[in-house]
Amino acid sequence: MAEDQRSGPEVAVVGSANLDLVVAVKTIPVAGETVLGGDLRRIPGGKGANQAVAAARLGRRVAMIGRLGDDDAATTLRSAMDAAGVDTTWLLNTDGTPSGTALIAVGADGDNAIVVSPGANGRVSSADVASTAQVLGAAAVVLLQLEVPLEAVEAAVRHARGTVVLNPAPAPSSMLPDELLDGVDVIVPNQTELATLAGYAGLSAIGKVDPDTAVALARGLPVAAAVVTLGAAGAMVVTPTDATHVPAPAVEPVDTTAAGDAFCGALADALVDGADLVRAAEWAVRVGAAATLRPGAQPSLPTPLEVDQLLGA
Secondary structure (H helix, E strand, O other), rough: OHHHHHHOOEEEEEEOEEEEEEEOOOOOOOOOOOEOOOOOEEEEEHHHHHHHHHHHHHOOOEEEEEOOEEEEEHHHHHHHHHOOOOOOEEEOOOOOOOOOOEEEEOOOOOOEEEEEOOHHHHOOHHHHHHHOOOHHHHEEEEEEOOOOOOOHHHHHHHHHOEEEEEEEOOOOOOOOOOHHHHHOOOEOOOOHHHHHHHHHOOOOOOOOOOHHHHHHHHHHOOOOEEEEOOOOHHHHOOOOOOEEOOOOOOOOOOOOOOOHHHHHHHEEEEEEOOOHHHHHHHHHHHHHHHHHOOOOOOOHHOOHHHHHHOOOO
């Protein structure tokens, strides 16, 4: 194990690892439609793994907690995280189970449509997470998503001692338990996820809410603070007393697949340094924008130097 890993993680991620099967298409197909696409690409992904790699590429010591299958994809996924500097000691292999897989169509405008088969991610248990209590307790930031069972997420919140950041993605089918949200310091939903969490039925046909509504919905959640991602419009940082819009750099996206994960990894990176939420979001929108300028999930995640090169210092 490398020297920086022996000193303990700064960021601990409990989440998913998926092999992304990606096809470029001119337009995303609608129900019943068949479209022809480009060559199939096999790219390491998964929200947990992406966010872990994002934070590691930005220079953080990162531990990844979760499960892989016992297939070739598991080797690919672990190798990719190892190469990025993520500590995969607590990433378990699961006998008789495939690794998580995501089927992704990427349109010419950079937008995407994704179907996820959880595989081993669906076997991550509260006991798995409890066995890593020392790791979770040592991390300055614990970063969570919803591509593993809720019991595992709840266990991570119980054992965390640092700042708990929850990216509630994919959007939950119902309200999350208050006892879970009570342990979350910062929630990072997109507009669709925010509407679902708040039980709001007024989401527009294009999946957006107006800024005032977003602030009101975020303040209605039982969390200390929210950072609502707004895509190309940046992010809204919401606390009980303040709401600050953080604009994103103007870019022409190539592939938005991991932009949200890049944002979350960068937010964690800045929080480790003690940045306030507005400064953390300012860094996160830059990293998220830079990630849209290259194709793929993990291959698009930038280092600090690459952020400056892609966007300008």
